[in-house]
Amino acid sequence: MEHRISKQMIRKIPYFEKMLSHECLESKENKVVLDFDEQAFKIILDWVERDYTIILIEMDYAFDLYELADYLGLDGISKECITYFHKFTIEHLPIIIPKMAKTTKFMTSGALDAFICRHFLDIASSFSKVNRNTKKTFWSKFPIETIEYICALDLMINSEYQVFDAIMDWVLSDSYLRKCHLERLWKLVRWCHLNDKDSSNLVNHLRISAGFEAKLCSPRKADCDCVFNRAKQNCFVMIETLDIKDLRVKVLDNNFKLLVSQVIKEDTSIASNFFHDEHVSDILFDSGRRVIRIDWKQNKYNWLYYTKLTISYEMLSRTWSYCLWDDEFRFQDTLLSSSPSGDKIILINKNTKDYVSFDVNTKVKSKGQMVSYSSADGQKESKTLLTFTSAFLPLNIIRTCLNSKSDSSENSQA
Ligand SMILES: [Zn+2]
Structure with a gap:
């Protein structure tokens, strides 16, 4: 696009003012070549010519306008x-994703991916305001490129079933035109992480509903990219207070196996922006009234404040406390939580860390104590339990952060 504009007008833009006052080569030629989005450039020029009154965003x-x-x-x-x-909403993802191919100062592609992974279950089911009565989701209106991009990420899910469902929702909402895309999309389900019964169910479903x-x-043939089990990112998170400001955060899997144990320090400079880097996680507790933002790369945290209420605590205590009732168990200073896969209810004492666990399926109750013992940094004694909750965490990224630290420093914490 070529555009002519008077020098006097263009001088009002700092970049051109500087250029014209320096009398550099380009200004003698009276021509400037810029490589920016045309639409964004047109908007800026319109704005200059209209004498700086309104600008439409x-x-x-x-994004392009910001860059320019x-x-x-x-x-x-x-x-x-x-x-x-x-004003960004899920509806805008198809616009934003292609823009992220080049990393902008505005937001990195890692931060966008982290957002998508964390909110996948909401994204795949969110209804648009306009079409609520026709039950059309934003998801079903996305182009195939967006669906493909999203389903290939390390999404925070409970089961690959959810990715399959999301793909089928998209295909079947316009099956005449979209069935042809199944070939491309069904491979994005990481079949190796489903059990045999589930995967054969889904294959049957594909055959019946789409004739596909x-x-x-097969993991034995190693003919796929199912390396990482996305459904294993839902974990227990245990946060203990050490000093006044230092916390120890432990991540455990559904069977209480310790995956991560790390001391983190408070840093109030950690930003509270909505889109954050992929090595940052938010952990909600006290029914969502408290949010702690952890930066795994720097081992730092900051408190965020939301007022969003979730059902968890009050509902759980009303529904399940009778199941956990135990004459020997004291209910003062306890935290109530459910397991990541939702099959256990756990009540834990903040000080003693005695716990009662109730298995929802088998109705079996078990008791024990979460003993904190660390040989690596034994000088720090764990104190009160701040929270014991379950959360989706980007385990791959956390491991990379922690490993790179233990490689680079000798006195690291395991
Ligand atoms: Zn596979």
Whole structure:
């Protein structure tokens, strides 16, 4: 696109003002070549020519406009773009994902992926306001590229079943046109992490509802990319207070196997923005009234405050406390939690760490104590339990952060 504009007008943009006042080569030629989004450039020029009154920002080009405004030194506009971006909803994902191919100052692709992974179950089921009565989801309106991009990520799910369901929802919402995409999409279900019964059920479902014959991958033949089990990212999180500000965070799997144990320090400079880096996790507890944001790379945390209430604690205590009733168990200073896979209810004492666990399926109750013992940093004594809850965590990323630290320092914490 070529655009002519008077020097006097263009001088009002800091970038051009600087260029013209320096009398550099480009200014003698009276021509500047810039490699930016056309639409964004057009908006800036319109804004200059209309004598700086209004500027229109839409999600379609908010990113490009930000980039360009930032480059041209139009700080006011770039700030407005960031403010506007708070209007982001799931509906905008198809616009945003392709823009993230190049990492912008605005947001990294890692942060966007982390957001998608964390909120996949909401994304795959969120209904649009307009179409609530016709039950159309944003998800069902996404183009195939968006579906493909999302389903390939290390999504936070309880089972591969959920990815399968999401794909089938998308295909069957317009099956005449979309059945042809099944070939591409069914491979994004990590079949190796489903049990035999579930996978044969799903294959039958594919055959009946879409007439599609799926050949499954097999872990023994190693003919697939199912390396990472996404459904194992739902874990127990145990946070203990050490000093006044230091915390120890432990991550355990559904069977209480310790996966991560790390001391973290408070850092109030950790930002509370909605999109955060992939090595940052938010852990909600006290029914969502308290949120702790952990930066796994720096071993730091900060408190965030939300008022969003979830059902967990009050509901759990009303529903399940009779199951956990035990003459010997004292209920003062206890925390109630359910296991990551939802099959156990656990009541744990904050001070003694005595616990009672109730298996919902077998109705079997067991008692024990979570003993804190660390040989690596024995000088620190664990004190009160701040929370014992379950959360989705990006385990791959956490492990990478922790491993890179233990490689680089000798006195690291295991
Ligand atoms: Zn596989």
